[in-house]
Amino acid sequence: MQIEHVRNGFASIPSARKDKRDYEKTLERRKKYRDQQAERLKDEFGLDKIREDSIRRLEAITRQNGQCLYCGRTITLSTCEMDHIVPRKGVGSTNTRDNFAAVCKLCNQMKSNTPFAAWARTDSAKQRGVSLSDAISRVRMFNIDSGEMNGREARNFEQGVIRRLSQTEWDEPIDNRSIESVAWMADELHRRIDWYYNSSRYEGHGTESTEGSTKVRVYQGSLTSEARKASGIDGQIHFAGASYKTRLDRRHHAIDAAVIAMMTQGAAQTLQIRRNLRASQNAVGYIEPDEIAWRDYPAEHNAGYAAYAKWLDSMYKLLDLLNDALDNDRIPVIHAQRYSLGNSIAHDATIRPLDRVLLGSAISVETINKASTPALYCALTRLPDYSAADGLPASENREISVNGIRYSAHDNITFFSGSSAQIAVQNGSADIGSAIHHARIYKCYKENKKGIRTYFYGMIRVFQADLLRAAHDDLFTCQLPVQSVSMRYADKKVVDAILSGRAEYRGYLVVGDEIEVEFNDQGNNAIASFKNFFEHELSVSPDVVNKWVVAGLMEPTKIRLRPSILSQEGMDRIKEAHPVDASILHDVESIFDKGWRMAVGTASKYKMRVVRRNVFGEKRYTSKNICLFAGASTRRSMTCKALGELLTAHKCMADCGTFAGACLSALIMRNPRKSH
Ligand SMILES: [Zn+2]
Ligand SMILES: [Zn+2]
Known part of the structure; x- marks a missing residue:
């Protein structure tokens, strides 16, 4: 069992990002400083080819006030050499910065392959005037440029050099211990996985060399x-x-x-x-x-x-x-998906105040739509003087009852402020835009007076908040009442079509769904630039350029896709190495930054197919390309082993966990007659 441990492997995304930013900042500061040193080498020392070791020597001489760290004699760029303070037994040395010193040639020769502290004890070193305490006091006089290290780094560095100077033993040779990652998390991971395979060793019986045992290794x-x-x-x-x-x-x-x-x-x-x-x-x-x-x-x-x-x-x-x-396109890229309701954060952290309105005043349809609770919405829309076109007129005699509490014309009732979908919480409301569980795709039609139908696709985004009461049903097919936030904040055209029976549920989409696209459009838009740039300029296979992933459902009528295999991370190098037309570059970067936003209706133009994979990355489902997402809702639960039990148990008795409930509807949808 081989494990690679990367430094931020288990950090949260925000903290990994912060680490990366800090790292880049340090890198940038270092680069600036090194560039200055390179300039100095050119101007003051007349070097035309700047090599890594020259820069290192110049840095060390400056830091060491122009003195040999070992004997204190004056050194210059041309007379000094870099030395490992503590060498290693065997091949290779410790190359941390605190193990390097700029020294005079004679000291380097005399010390040879010995740790400094061991050499300093010899008579020949003493005769040369070398001592550990003098060397340490030279470290304490280090002149460290703030561009090279900040104050804390400089103090740690000095401590490190003093530790190296004081060490009398050689560094251990490079062996198995030095190649295994020693980070805490790597160690813990190693222990847990090793336990799983080799528990007998930990329980006191069995030995290190137990025949057939699994070896677990963690590498940096x-x-x-x-x-x-x-x-x-x-x-x-x-x-x-x-x-x-x-x-x-x-x-x-x-x-x-x-x-x-x-x-x-x-x-x-x-x-x-x-x-x-x-x-x-x-x-x-x-x-x-x-x-x-x-x-x-x-x-x-x-x-x-x-x-x-x-x-x-x-x-x-x-x-x-x-x-x-x-x-042969056999390395799929899989994106994280969530099917279960989960207990993740159901709304954003910012709480905003609710708008207060007198019950007896005139209230518009738009305002009613933002009622702070589904119950209030129901109470208002069921009043006899409510009309779907004009809302409610002013009325001194109005009375409603919401969850058992009576309100009269002079009482305040509350509405969400702003236009985003929200949920009522204590003392106000919070946006739930990021708490969308899935989007349902509908094929709808309009009918004119002659009975001729025009079809269009639309979607309803289903907010987590609306699914809480459906936690034991199929989350993807449970009914969404008209007062639910999902319906109230959806595209009006689609809601009307659903309510009047002109809509057919074709399938669902979740964030992370893989989408295969067939580009048939050579138009003059950003997405065409993107495709042409990668396929023609960089000769990337269409198999790669055609794969996208649902990245967001933040708009009521549009889905946002981003490239599944191509990553923006690689663009910097390409820009450096490849001349790219500015407007094409702008298009390409905007697709990476903002994604490809498209109305569900226009998705059919690109013959988009939803691809769903099992945990091994094998395709388990591909929608038909002619009817957009057709069938996506009906074939979700192929993992269930015991569909038969479901009809009686109404709950998944198999081990499919998150798919419970979905199994039942799948069975019904596949055998509609039998299940009736
Ligand atoms: Zn010296
Ligand atoms: Zn099941």
């Missing part, structure tokens, strides 16, 4: 990209925009998963050493006499060479398998 996320690069499969994978090395194609997650699955402990160790050598050689600017160039590692005489070669071979085979799967 950074190892995955190292593996892709080292094996050379990067750039050869057939996904969208592969030549730009972007994250444009969401299927790169699947590639990474496959790469992790192929990892072996031996390969991981070799990759880690290779990465260490690279970091070290880039930082100090030369290859130590006892080292080999990182690109050539591992050579045949190095330990682990055979295991590494075997791993490389398996990676080439993996590449073929992955490309075959990508070329």
